[in-house]
Every structure is written in structure tokens, then in C-alpha cells.
Amino acid sequence: MAKVLMIEDDELLVKMYSTKLSMEGFEVDKVLDGQEALEKLEKNDYDIILLDLMLPKVDGFEVLEKLRVSSWPTAKKPVVVFSNLGQQTDIDRAKKLGANDYLVKANLTPNEVVEKLREQMK
Amino acid sequence: MDKQKKFSKLKNEFLDIAAHDLRTPMSAIKGYVDMMLSGDFGNVPDKLKMPLSEIAIASNRMIKLINEFLTISRIEQGKITIISKKINLTSMIKSITKQMGILAEKKNLRFCVPKLSKDVWVMTDPDKIYQVIVNLLDNAITYTDKGSVTLTVKSDKNVAVLSVSDTGRGISEKDQKELFNKYHQVSKNKKINNGKGSGLGLGLYISRLIIEKCKGKIWVESQIGKGSKFSFTLPLADNYRKE
Numbered sequence: 411m412a413k414v415l416m417i418e419d420d421e422l423l424v425k426m427y428s429t430k431l432s433m434e435g436f437e438v439d440k441v442l443d444g445q446e447a448l449e450k451l452e453k454n455d456y457d458i459i460l461l462d463l464m465l466p467k468v469d470g471f472e473v474l475e476k477l478r479v480s481s482w483p484t485a486k487k488p489v490v491v492f493s494n495l496g497q498q499t500d501i502d503r504a505k506k507l508g509a510n511d512y513l514v515k516a517n518l519t520p521n522e523v524v525e526k527l528r529e530q531m532k
Numbered sequence: 533m534d535k536q537k538k539f540s541k542l543k544n545e546f547l548d549i550a551a552h553d554l555r556t557p558m559s560a561i562k563g564y565v566d567m568m569l570s571g572d573f574g575n576v577p578d579k580l581k582m583p584l585s586e587i588a589i590a591s592n593r594m595i596k597l598i599n600e601f602l603t604i605s606r607i608e609q610g611k612i613t614i615i616s617k618k619i620n621l622t623s624m625i626k627s628i629t630k631q632m633g634i635l636a637e638k639k640n641l642r643f644c645v646p647k648l649s650k651d652v653w654v655m656t657d658p659d660k661i662y663q664v665i666v667n668l669l670d671n672a673i674t675y676t677d678k679g680s681v682t683l684t685v686k687s688d689k690n691v692a693v694l695s696v697s698d699t700g701r702g703i704s705e706k707d708q709k710e711l712f713n714k715y716h717q718v719s720k721n722k723k724i725n726n727g728k729g730s731g732l733g734l735g736l737y738i739s740r741l742i743i744e745k746c747k748g749k750i751w752v753e754s755q756i757g758k759g760s761k762f763s764f765t766l767p768l769a770d771n772y773r774k775e
Contacts, residue, residue, distance in 0.1 A: 422556060423556060429567075430563075494552060496599075497611075498615075499613060516555040516558060516559050516595045517595070519562060519566035
């Protein structure tokens with residue numbers, strides 16, 4: 411069972427996506443802010459990370475940056491950014507910091523998001 | 533003038549916040565409907581399939597509208613960066629053709645893209661121009677019930693001219709004058725294409741803003757009952773060779 415860390419502060423979306431991901435056979439761990447995300451990433455291992463950018467305490471860009479320079483087991487794991495910030499500058503910045511993919515939340519269905527996660531895990 | 537600028541700034545800031553906050557609940561509506569239709573919560577009774585599909589279509593329209601408001605707000609505030617790089621317009625058209633061809637096929641429309649003997653290189657922002665071309669093709673397919681949609685590219689002095697023609701219902705002269713303005717809506721008939729043809733007329737306004745920022749021009753030629761042709765220009769890149 412693939413283990414995913416969902417880093418998302420909107421509880422409405424957390425509930426929907428954790429339900430969907432569980433239905434699709436993922437083991438889901440979830441956190442609501444960037445600080446908690448860093449703590450989880452340091453102490454645990456995941457197969458894939460779903461990362462929002464607009465987060466309380468520490469934003470998604472900083473989480474990604476710190477993850478990639480760390481020596482944690484999760485340092486090189488695939489990170490799929492999942493945000494409503496859709497400007498090319500945001501996409502470029504995330505990719506430069508090491509994001510494997512960038513999904514604009516409002517444009518995708520849960521089925522499409524699951525597909526994108528699976529693509530990164532191949 | 534100061535008051536107007538201040539009002540415009542406040543309006544755009546409000547749009548940014550509202551659009552951002554509206555997107556999340558819309559994502560939830562769209563998401564749960566998608567899950568229901570996929571059978572994630574059990575078999576969907578036949579009588580519920582149609583209303584659920586309608587909710588999906590309506591929520592997609594809302595999301596599209598919110599995205600368009602955001603785009604306009606950002607362009608008008610100067611927050612959108614327009615980059616200028618050499619791009620192969622011919623290659624871009626090939627990739628757009630694949631996805632739009634499928635849409636045209638669903639409506640039994642011919643989708644024609646004459647082959648060019650040489651590649652056309654332009655100086656422009658690839659993501660923004662991609663958006664404009666998709667918007668024009670999407671409109672042409674939406675507003676054409678039978679016949680064809682054709683995409684052509686040619687060079688004319690220092691510019692490339694891209695045109696999207698259709699055999700649709702055409703646009704009156706009166707509507708043509710207002711077409712690229714904000715909130716213009718050609719047809720008030722909300723039954724067109726399951727309501728896809730209705731809604732605020734933001735797509736062409738956004739296309740005009742983008743083309744103008746890319747140092748081009750956009751215009752339409754049309755007659756009622758005879759179809760429409762939307763064209764825009766882009767500056768040619770230095771190494772373009774004429775056919």
C-alpha cells in the first residue's frame with residue numbers, strides 16, 4: 411500500500427482527498443500546516459507527497475526547499491504540488507525547488523489527481 | 533482619476549480574494565460529483581446520473597468563470613508577466629490540434645489544419661498564446677453545429693497571422709463591434725450546448741488583452757449565416773523564412 415503525506419490546510423479538501431485516496435488504496439497521513447509537515451517529513455517515510463503552497467506557519471515553497479536539501483528518507487521522494495496558485499512564476503519556482511509535478515486544484519477531478527500521483531510513482 | 537484608480541485597485545483586490553476563496557468550495561462540489569459518478573459511493577441510480585452530470589457541467593462553468601475573473605484582474609493590475617521567446621508556432625498548433633480535434637469529432641465537425649511547408653517561428657509568450665488559440669478553437673467548435681472549423685497560419689510582412697474559421701451561425705455587425713469588450717455575450721440563449729454557450733463573455737476580452745500585450749492585433753470577420761473568422765497577429769522571429 412503506497413503511503414502518501416497530504417499537506418493541505420483546507421479541511422474540506424483534506425476530507426475529500428483523503429477519502430478518495432483511501433478508496434484508491436493509499437495509506438494517507440495528513441497535516442494542516444507547513445511546520446507539522448516538516449516534522450512528519452523528518453521522522454517518517456512516504457512514497458509520495460501532496461503539497462499545497464499556501465500553508466500556515468511555513469509555506470509550501472519553504473517546505474519543499476527544506477525537504478530537498480535535507481538528508482531525510484523523504485528528501486528525494488516525488489512531490490506533487492497541489493495549489494490554486496496557477497501563475498507560471500509559481501510553477502517555475504516550485505519546479506526549480508524540486509517539485510516533480512504541479513497541479514492546479516480547481517482544474518482537476520479527484521480521479522485525475524490520483525492518476526497524476528500514480529504517474530509519479532512509476 | 534485618483535478615485536477611479538483607487539476603486540479599480542480595490543475591485544481587483546476583492547476579485548483576487550473572492551476568486552481564491554470561491555475556488556475551494558467549487559473544487560469540493562466538482563470533486564464529490566466526480567467521485568459519485570465514478571461509483572466511489574456505490575452504484576448511481578439511473579435517474580440521478582443526469583442531474584449529477586448537470587451539476588458537474590455547472591461547476592466547471594463556475595470554475596472557468598472564476599479563473600477568467602482572476603486572469604483579467606491580474607492582467608489589469610499588471611501582475612501577469614508576459615515573456616517573449618522564440619517559439620515554433622507550427623509545433624504548438626500540432627499539439628493543440630490533437631486535443632481540439634477530439635472535441636470537433638464529438639460534434640461531427642471537420643477540423644482542418646492545412647500543412648505548412650515550413651515552420652513558422654514567432655516571438656511570444658507560449659503559455660498565453662496557447663490559451664488564446666484554445667479559446668478561439670473552443671468558441672468555433674461550440675458555436676458551429678455542422679460543417680467545419682479550420683485553423684490556418686501564414687506570414688504577412690513582419691507578422692504571422694493565425695486564423696480560426698468556422699461554418700457556424702455568424703455574428704452580426706452590431707455584436708462584432710462589442711465582441712472583444714468585457715462582459716459581452718453574443719447569445720442570450722442559455723440552451724445552446726447545454727448552457728456552454730452562455731455565460732459572461734470574458735474569453736475574447738482576455739484573448740484581446742493577451743494579444744495586445746504580445747504586441748499583436750486580434751479581429752473578426754463574420755456574416756450572419758455564413759460563419760466567422762477570428763484572426764490575430766504575432767511578431768515573426770528573426771529566423772523565419774517565407775514560404
